[in-house]
Amino acid sequence: MKNSVNRELPEALLKQLDYQGFKTTDIGQPDIQRVAPKVHVTTGNDKVCDSIAKVVQQTVKDGMTISFHHHFRNGDFIFNQVMRVIIDSGIKNLTLAPSSLTGVMNDVVIEAIKAGTVTNITSSGMRGSLGDFVSHGGLKNPVIFRSHGDRARAIEHGDIKIDVAFLGVPNSDRLGNANGMQGKAVFGSLGYALMDAQYADKVVLLTDNLVPYPNTPASIKQTQVDYVVQVDQVGDPEKIGSGATRFTKDPKELKIASLVNEVIVHSPYFKNGFSFQTGSGGAALAVTRYLRQAMINQNIKASFTLGGITKPMIDLLEEGLVNKVMDVQDFDKGAAESMQKNANQQEIDASWYADPDNKGAMVDQLDVAILSALEIDTKFNVNVMSGSDGVIRGAVGGHQDAATSKMTIICAPLVRGRIATVVPDVTTVVTPGDSIDVLVTEYGIAINPKRQDLKQALSKVSALPIYTIEELQAMAAKKVGQAAPLEFTEQTVALVEYRDGTIIDQIKAVKD
Amino acid sequence: MKNSVNRELPEALLKQLDYQGFKTTDIGQPDIQRVAPKVHVTTGNDKVCDSIAKVVQQTVKDGMTISFHHHFRNGDFIFNQVMRVIIDSGIKNLTLAPSSLTGVMNDVVIEAIKAGTVTNITSSGMRGSLGDFVSHGGLKNPVIFRSHGDRARAIEHGDIKIDVAFLGVPNSDRLGNANGMQGKAVFGSLGYALMDAQYADKVVLLTDNLVPYPNTPASIKQTQVDYVVQVDQVGDPEKIGSGATRFTKDPKELKIASLVNEVIVHSPYFKNGFSFQTGSGGAALAVTRYLRQAMINQNIKASFTLGGITKPMIDLLEEGLVNKVMDVQDFDKGAAESMQKNANQQEIDASWYADPDNKGAMVDQLDVAILSALEIDTKFNVNVMSGSDGVIRGAVGGHQDAATSKMTIICAPLVRGRIATVVPDVTTVVTPGDSIDVLVTEYGIAINPKRQDLKQALSKVSALPIYTIEELQAMAAKKVGQAAPLEFTEQTVALVEYRDGTIIDQIKAVKD
Numbered sequence A, B: 001m002k003n004s005v006n007r008e009l010p011e012a013l014l015k016q017l018d019y020q021g022f023k024t025t026d027i028g029q030p031d032i033q034r035v036a037p038k039v040h041v042t043t044g045n046d047k048v049c050d051s052i053a054k055v056v057q058q059t060v061k062d063g064m065t066i067s068f069h070h071h072f073r074n075g076d077f078i079f080n081q082v083m084r085v086i087i088d089s090g091i092k093n094l095t096l097a098p099s100s101l102t103g104v105m106n107d108v109v110i111e112a113i114k115a116g117t118v119t120n121i122t123s124s125g126m127r128g129s130l131g132d133f134v135s136h137g138g139l140k141n142p143v144i145f146r147s148h149g150d151r152a153r154a155i156e157h158g159d160i161k162i163d164v165a166f167l168g169v170p171n172s173d174r175l176g177n178a179n180g181m182q183g184k185a186v187f188g189s190l191g192y193a194l195m196d197a198q199y200a201d202k203v204v205l206l207t208d209n210l211v212p213y214p215n216t217p218a219s220i221k222q223t224q225v226d227y228v229v230q231v232d233q234v235g236d237p238e239k240i241g242s243g244a245t246r247f248t249k250d251p252k253e254l255k256i257a258s259l260v261n262e263v264i265v266h267s268p269y270f271k272n273g274f275s276f277q278t279g280s281g282g283a284a285l286a287v288t289r290y291l292r293q294a295m296i297n298q299n300i301k302a303s304f305t306l307g308g309i310t311k312p313m314i315d316l317l318e319e320g321l322v323n324k325v326m327d328v329q330d331f332d333k334g335a336a337e338s339m340q341k342n343a344n345q346q347e348i349d350a351s352w353y354a355d356p357d358n359k360g361a362m363v364d365q366l367d368v369a370i371l372s373a374l375e376i377d378t379k380f381n382v383n384v385m386s387g388s389d390g391v392i393r394g395a396v397g398g399h400q401d402a403a404t405s406k407m408t409i410i411c412a413p414l415v416r417g418r419i420a421t422v423v424p425d426v427t428t429v430v431t432p433g434d435s436i437d438v439l440v441t442e443y444g445i446a447i448n449p450k451r452q453d454l455k456q457a458l459s460k461v462s463a464l465p466i467y468t469i470e471e472l473q474a475m476a477a478k479k480v481g482q483a484a485p486l487e488f489t490e491q492t493v494a495l496v497e498y499r500d501g502t503i504i505d506q507i508k509a510v511k512d
Helices: A011-016 A052-059 A078-088 A103-114 A128-135 A148-157 A193-199 A251-265 A282-298 A311-319 A333-338 A350-354 A452-458 A469-480 B011-016 B052-059 B078-088 B103-114 B128-135 B148-157 B193-199 B251-265 B282-298 B311-319 B333-338 B350-354 B452-458 B469-480
Strands: A031-033 A038-040 A065-067 A094-096 A118-123 A143-145 A164-169 A202-207 A227-230 A274-277 A302-309 A322-330 A345-347 A368-371 A375-377 A407-411 A438-441 A444-447 A488-497 A503-510 B031-033 B038-040 B065-067 B094-096 B118-123 B143-145 B164-169 B202-207 B227-230 B274-277 B302-309 B322-330 B345-347 B368-371 B375-377 B407-411 B438-441 B444-447 B488-497 B503-510
Touching: A011 A488, A052 A078, A052 A202, A052 A227, A078 A103, A078 A164, A078 A202, A094 A103, A103 A118, A103 A128, A128 A488, A128 A503, A148 A193, A148 A350, A164 A193, A193 A350, A251 A282, A251 A407, A251 A438, A251 A444, A282 A311, A282 A407, A302 A311, A311 A322, A311 A333, A322 A333, A322 A350, A438 A469, A444 A452, A444 A469, B011 B488, B052 B078, B052 B202, B052 B227, B078 B103, B078 B164, B078 B202, B094 B103, B103 B118, B103 B128, B128 B488, B128 B503, B148 B193, B148 B350, B164 B193, B193 B350, B251 B282, B251 B407, B251 B438, B251 B444, B282 B311, B282 B407, B302 B311, B311 B322, B311 B333, B322 B333, B322 B350, B438 B469, B444 B452, B444 B469
Parallel strands: A065 A094, A065 A164, A094 A118, A118 A143, A143 A488, A164 A202, A202 A227, A274 A302, A274 A368, A302 A322, A322 A345, A368 A407, A407 A438, B065 B094, B065 B164, B094 B118, B118 B143, B143 B488, B164 B202, B202 B227, B274 B302, B274 B368, B302 B322, B322 B345, B368 B407, B407 B438
Antiparallel strands: A031 B038, A038 B031, A438 A444, A488 A503, B438 B444, B488 B503
16 A cells, blocks of 8 residues: 555554554644543652662553653663663563653663563654664564654554653652753753653652752642652763754855755745744754844844754844744753743643644744755655665654644755765655755755745745756756665564654665 | 431432542542543634634533633623623533632522523532522532532543633633733632643633733643633733732731641741641731741741732742742732742642642642631531521632641631531531641630640640630530521532542521
């Protein structure tokens, strides 16, 4: 069977897992029965525990679904400690359902798979040795990749039923009132973890900073928490930030950023009260800088920025160029530390951010989204999941979600080294071309033919070289040649959900 | 059948409504499956509506359960407008499930009952003409009275399944992000309404103040709201506050307050980090003033105060005598207006405040609660619901909930006019004597015999005349004589739940 983006899907597997193929980006107006957790009643006086082992023994059983958040990113000290105990306890057949997996978690996940401790994984993404391991068929059951909004949807539907959530926090009181804003290992917004806190049957907080009761603001509340475990250190503050807050000097990134800026300021969306999401990375940060100048020049103020937040975004807030920062995750220390000081930097959970089965999510109100790509094809389909060698090395993140914006701009270099970014067909479709409006490369831009309005608006701008996407693809092919087709085995190692829970693509095991 | 506080209950009715009689104040550690709402998916761009009639037509059907909050108290302009439309629409057999009913709602509720629009009511309380109407058998089905914590419990269990919640707010954006802190008719905490917003299938906000998107802080979130209705005025700011913020000059109230203060400061709970709830009313406010001085004198600071909050409580916060104000409801303008200025005045929902079926509620952590009584009997059972004539004229409020504190003090005059407050048996048991520790009257105090520890601690205090409760009852009887027994018909007009959902008492129709 093929879905509406022409991807061959494993019919028997989809039937077995009760999946439909992707049809449309239009979510429609279904009525959804949400689910709710089971609550073990307590007055709360016996939650504090000094041993991960004791809590694991009392909560985790064979076959359960356990979860973690990835707000500590590569500074995470929680995941490995808890998984160590779980593996050593001989527990089997767990489903691992973190908000995402970062590099520091790879070794222990591979060990857990080999030991039979973990037999299913759902995540936003994976990279490095774990992506390689899975792409070579290391996990029998297919990994389910979900966007941040889709994970929220799946949790609120009951598609992901979390039995036990292990959530590291830089502060908590003895009943579990906690936030991400105070302490040594501050990461700011608890956006993704708030889903786990609200919906998991058992919620275990782990903290190195037990503060007096009652702790406020309580992003996570005592009414959600079963255990508070004291640990030596929850994370390394130096490794929580992405580090990418410096202004790029790469001429290619600067060129792309300046073209993205031209697209935005000449679009019909660049007016008082507009909203945008940029994400992190060199080009995105440079866009923010150009956009700042354009906003000052034209006396335009944004109503909100959204998403993963960086310090340059906070600067816009403090300058009064942006009214609100709607913050589901902080990418650097500056953004993380600012949250408790600025009331207009509003923490939002992943549902509010992007659950499509909602009474309105923030992404539905977004004017402009600037997103990246590993590959984009002539149907504007985007791959942010697998490398040109077919190996998993990415994450859906908020890509599918933010792409619902009124103008979604993909910024990517035409080629990376000897590898084309603009291709006839992406290796893995993550975000359907239907939701992409403009591609910006260092050589010029391409506009989705369904956006004739944008084409008309932007064709007047002399600084904007406009091509068809086929022309950009041909330009890339001319530079690096046509890549030999990848070879895969018949084993499906991962299924990529669209944000509505249908399957947009599969990832097969690579041939060695 | 009789329950454990020796109250005769209507067995057939309890069976029909699937109720158990009250057994114990000990909640235990049950496992509770919570419920969740049905969500009608939308991007949120079509929520704003200028007509209550249109929204009622689209949401309310015969037999549904509808709800309101009472944060506007006697300044409420929402309840009557919405009920007017519903009555005029000819809708029948509704269950009315507001957080409470205030006097300004009485006429329209009586009209709705007479019209067959409302056939069931659950509320925290009722007073005036409505209490009189119900007490004379005006509503066929018994009213169910629930404490604020019990209402939260019932909503989280599904005992109250709200189909449509109509929630007035002093501000909202076009998607339904709203709070109680900004605008003309500010009431501060949205504590009770947050339950409705989270659990109702359809949530309708009504506001006179549509603000730019996105509105923060968002106590109620766009992910919870279906409609935003613009109205001329949501409430009268002058009537939202209870007005009782002045310091009492009534010598009886001052005497009681000074004795309450003596009890507290000589109890084992008066030490750094203690917590308390006082409520409103002349004596309660006077207690706060005495307590303030004692805290300054002895250099003691409280960790938190809880409950319905008054300006004098905010003054303690600002003076640094209290670390946190945990705020489910504001009783006056001063407290309401302070919320957005002071990060340590934390808005809490009714579940966090007092739901007993929880992973810990705030009331479970409370050291001292000061509560009132219409009657208290020699078993320390308290009535805050029916008058000495048997007519309904009160509210459970947070009474049963806060009475779970480590030391619960009832403060009440020995007699009111020609009516005894301390009686052999209360007319209606609302809060079981098991959770009451001390009674303070202007003539002296009585200590629950089960608290020999308190008796020992307080008997050393020369300023505290200690009696048995039987002695206080005899003293009251001597002053006003023995009241003639009340006469009731066989019709049960109301059932009073204990906070765990069992029935602690019934209220019968009065004989004319």
